[in-house]
């Protein structure tokens with residue numbers, strides 16, 4: 001069992017950075033840690049501890065104490081940057097030598113999602129990194145003081161993708177499978193992303209995406225039914241796999257039946273990290 005600390009920067013009386021249109025850093029940080037927690041807590045190999053799960057103030061030294069007391073394996077702090085209106089880009093910060101391998105992985109995942117200017121993974125003397133006894137890193141995905149980046153940081157779909165990326169980065173560093181491995185062999189969990197909805201838990205089976213039929217068809221407002229262990233979309237019976245009380249259907253069937261516009265394996269069928277579904 002690995003213990004992961006997710007640290008949402010600032011809180012309550014300490015708002016952190018103030019966005020171009022007044023959005024607060026503490027709210028972005030809290031939203032992100034809750035999303036990352038939702039993704040990681042399903043993994044039986046990982047125990048997640050949040051330094052704060054509501055809008056409360058926690059001293060910097062107490063954040064490190066929580067992690068040290070829990071003998072955590074890794075510590076990730078979520079922040080957003082502030083500066084001049086023209087300042088832009090994503091960076092990952094670390095302090096201790098032991099932080100660097102973890103921070104490097106996290107930065108790779110961070111950049112894969114933000115697509116912003118790469119301000120690099122680099123050293124900075126930070127309280128939470130300095131005072132923790134395990135590898136720690138702090139992300140600054142973008143600048144709230146930059147109007148375009150503020151809008152991006154508070155975009156629900158962006159936050160969902162960033163949460164998946166951070167969860168995957170943590171799993172890669174810890175050497176645990178992202179999500180829960182499902183039988184039979186060759187079947188892997190994969191997040192299914194549709195617009196700004198919370199990610200759905202899908203499966204990757206032999207390079208094809210399978211989506212939880214009930215949740216996704218209802219979310220899409222599609223007409224469907226279930227009979228004799230098969231899902232019908234409209235009146236068409238589609239290939240169905242039933243695992244753990246959930247029925248899965250192929251993402252491509254949704255497309256072929258005209259329920260969605262397209263389905264993409266991202267970045268590709270061999271290294272799929274997430275499935276992107278585009279609605280009509």
Ligand SMILES: [Zn+2]
Nearest residue numbers: 009016079080
């Ligand atoms: Zn901050």
